[in-house]
Amino acid sequence: MTRLAGPVHPAADQLTLPQYGRGALCDLLPAIGARLGLGGHDPLGLPEGDRWVVVLVDGLGALQLADHADHAPYLASLLRGEGEHAPVDGFTTGLPSTTVTSLTSLGTGLVPGRHGIVGYSARHPRTGAFLNMLTWEGEDDPLSLQPHPTLLRAFADAGVAVGAVAPARFEDSGLTQVALAGPQFHPIHDERDEERRVETIVAAATAGPRSLVYAYERELDHTGHSRGVDSGEWRHQLRRIDAMVERLRDELPDDVRLVITGDHGMLDVPEEHRLVVEDVAALQGDVELVAGEGRFRQLYTAPGRAGAVAERWRRELGPHALVRTREEAVADGWYGDVDPAVLPRYGDVVVAMLEDWAVMTRTLPGELALVGMHGSLTAAEMYVPLVVD
Structure with a gap:
């Protein structure tokens, strides 16, 4: 069978x-x-x-x-x-x-909202620094984040x-x-x-x-x-x-x-469908950290600025992305039931790219060489x- x-x-x-x-x-x-x-x-x-x-x-x-x-x-x-x-x-x-x-x-x-491994990279919940959840570089106790x-x-x-x-x-x-x-x-x-x-x-x-x-x-x-x-x-x-x-x-x-x-x-993802954050002024303001990956960006914003950042990204990306605040993505069921302790790990704004588009960043130069990508819905x-x- x-x-x-x-x-x-x-x-x-x-x-x-x-x-x-x-x-x-x-x-x-x-x-x-x-x-x-x-x-x-x-x-x-x-x-x-x-x-x-x-x-x-x-x-x-x-x-x-x-x-x-x-x-x-x-x-x-x-x-x-x-x-x-x-x-x-x-x-x-x-x-x-x-x-x-x-x-x-x-x-x-x-579900992801329970185990808390929220993507390829995210903001570290204790230090606020960039954390690669594949390599775990700089984190000596991964089980403290997924117990x-x-x-x-x-x-x-x-x-x-x-x-x-x-x-x-x-x-x-x-x-x-x-x-x-x-x-x-x-x-x-x-x-x-x-x-x-x-x-x-x-x-x-x-x-x-x-x-x-x-x-x-x-x-x-x-x-x-x-x-x-x-x-x-x-x-x-x-x-x-x-x-x-x-x-x-x-x-x-x-x-x-x-x-x-x-x-x-x-x-x-073809070259002509790749936007680079550092080349687009509207994508930079009030964004303190860019994580995730090209098809599913997680943006950590200045306090109180998530709504404004989401609106700017929506206008700039138009039909090529779904842009949600953290709360909107949770309400839409993207991560399943979310543990309150896990919630802050997700970007204040999340950007799910559509069709064959991606948003790249020069702060993660290795991703610029990728041909095939994934992460979105x-x-x-x-x-x-x-x-x-």
């Missing part, structure tokens, strides 16, 4: 709100926990199973997968609903549609054999601590050795009568950022990943459920696949 979540052919620029509690990435591990007999509710309609492997492909959106189906015959067969494969619409990531937020929602089962225990740890404490298969460099990273702590970590020292990676996942999946393995694949995202989704290099990575997960399925025992999903989609970024084979 195989399931897909995420519509295959909506318009890429269709606005898509997170489906928290009904079909979002934060619902996946609670649904698996229900199937493992750990209590709770399964809103996804997963099949029965006592042993699970979740492969998260960084940067794999449902729309990109559908558009490149000829480069992913195994996954495309699931998309088309062949045989027992039953398409199910509506599986999304959260907001912002970015890796740090998505992985923390996956690992904790919490909620992960579901992976809860599963392990309940007697489930829980493993994580990921590049060795991530074993003790800040993001692993806040999002994915708890499993036995199986480091991958050579990501090109796919045979060894498959063997490691299979061994972890068969380590007990009840098991859950989280496996992470990152090259599609890296290639999309550097080369773009509309590139031969991106399609090459998709073909490689498709072949690898099909081989993994063949090697796994029949009773192990294989889940393939993503943390966000991606789209290419278009269908191309928000819908991720969920297939169970």
Whole structure:
């Protein structure tokens, strides 16, 4: 039995709100926990199973997968609903549609407004300085900002054999601590050795009568950022990943459920659709810190100036963005239920870019070289696949 979540052919620029509690990435591990007999509710309609492997492909959106189906015959067969494969619409990531937020929602089962990992970067709630929530540079205690225990740890404490298969460099990273702590970590020292990676996942999946393995694949995202989704290099990575997960399925025992999903989609942003904050006077006044990323900017303003900043940005960006104050974004349900302690971490003004536009800043020079981007609430970024084979 195989399931897909995420519509295959909506318009890429269709606005898509997170489906928290009904079909979002934060619902996946609670649904698996229900199937493992750990209590709770399964809103996804997963099949029965006592042993699970979740492969998260960084940067794999449902729309990109559908558009490149000829480069992913195994996954495309699931998309088309062949045989027992039953398409199910509506599986999304959260907001912002970015890796740090998505992985923390996956690992904790919490909406972003609860776990507090609010995006790629934000204003540090204690120091007021710029904080990169991917690298955690300058923060020695990530758990002070995300103290909620992960579901992976809860599963392990309940007697489930829980493993994580990921590049060795991530074993003790800040993001692993806040999002994915708890499993036995199986480091991958050579990501090109796919045979060894498959063997490691299979061994972890068969380590007990009840098991859950989280496996992470990152090259599609890296290639999309550097080369773009509309590139031969991106399609090459998709073909490689498709072949690898099909081989993994063949090697796994029949009773192990294989889940393939993503943390966000991606789209290419042309040079002519990139605005630079420092080049536009109307975007600068009363803004003390620019964080987030090009598709989802978080602006921290001078006290009492959020409304004025939002209005100026609306006038300047026009139909190319949704500009909301913090309170408006919360009221619109962008982050789910928001813990009052987490609320100040979000920008006083948030800017969700539409179509294929982005707002860049020279204070973050590395982003100026990106081709593929994500973070906003278009269908191309928000819908991720969920297939169970």
